Amino acid sequence: MRLVFLGPPGAGKGTQAARLQEKYRIPQLSTGDMLRAAxxxxxxxxxxAKVIMDAGGLVPDEIVVGIVADRICEPDAKSGFILDGFPRTVNQAEALARMLRARNMDLDAVIELKVDEAALLARIEQRVKDSIAGGAAVRADDNPEAFKARLDAYHAQTAPVSAYYAEKGSLKTIDGMAPVDAVSEAIAKALGG
Structure with a gap:
């Protein structure tokens, strides 16, 4: 099973990807984690990437695509993978398609979690409360100002990726505002099981 997860920050991509990771025994591949590991x-x-990151720059598409290409060739990704945080742009989506084609692979589905943006802020605030209550560290970007900046970046860069995959016929849109278990069930149904 080869999947891409799309949706704005706080939509529940990580939660749902973790469930699919366990169900299908495939890795969840986060580009941020992959960059740090590389x-x-x-x-x-x-x-x-380190030179660019140390200078405070954004890592260019060709480097991110190269890291993803290397990672999907590792043994644990042989049966599939879940891409989280990639592709972020239509250029990256096109590069992913070329990369997979070169390996005689294709995506099984692109899952987009649709959510009410006003409710997302409440989710972020709850995540902060839960982290504090559980004694865990609060993510640096879990505050209203950072969230708005992340949401704006999502709309500017990543939202067009949904249209790209819809045009290809591989986009499966799921109501991300439903309870977690209901979202999982909708995803399973969209994936044919």
Whole structure:
């Protein structure tokens, strides 16, 4: 099962991806985690990314695509993977399609979690309360100002990716405002099981 998860920050992508990861025994691949791992491992792509990240720049598409290409070839991704945080742009979606085609692979589905944006802020606030109550660290970007900036970036860059996949016929839109178990059931149904 090869999947892409789309949706604005706070939509529940991580929660649902974790459930699918367990169900299908496939890794959830976060580009942020992959970038940090490549930098730590001092791979050639990681070293290129480190220079850019250390200077405060955004890692260009070709480096991100290279890291994803390397990662999906690892043994644990042989049966599939869940991409979370990639592709973020239509250019990245097109690069992913080329990369998969070159490996005789295709995506099984693109899952988009649709949510009410006003409710997202409440979710972020609740996540902060839950983290504090559980003694966990609060994410630096879990505040209203950072959330708005992340949401604006999502609309500007990532939302067009949904239209790209809808045009290809691979987009499955799920109501992300439903209870967690209901969202999981809707995803399972969209995936044919």
């Amino acid at each position: 930098v730590k491992a001092a791979t050639p792509i990681g070293l290129d």
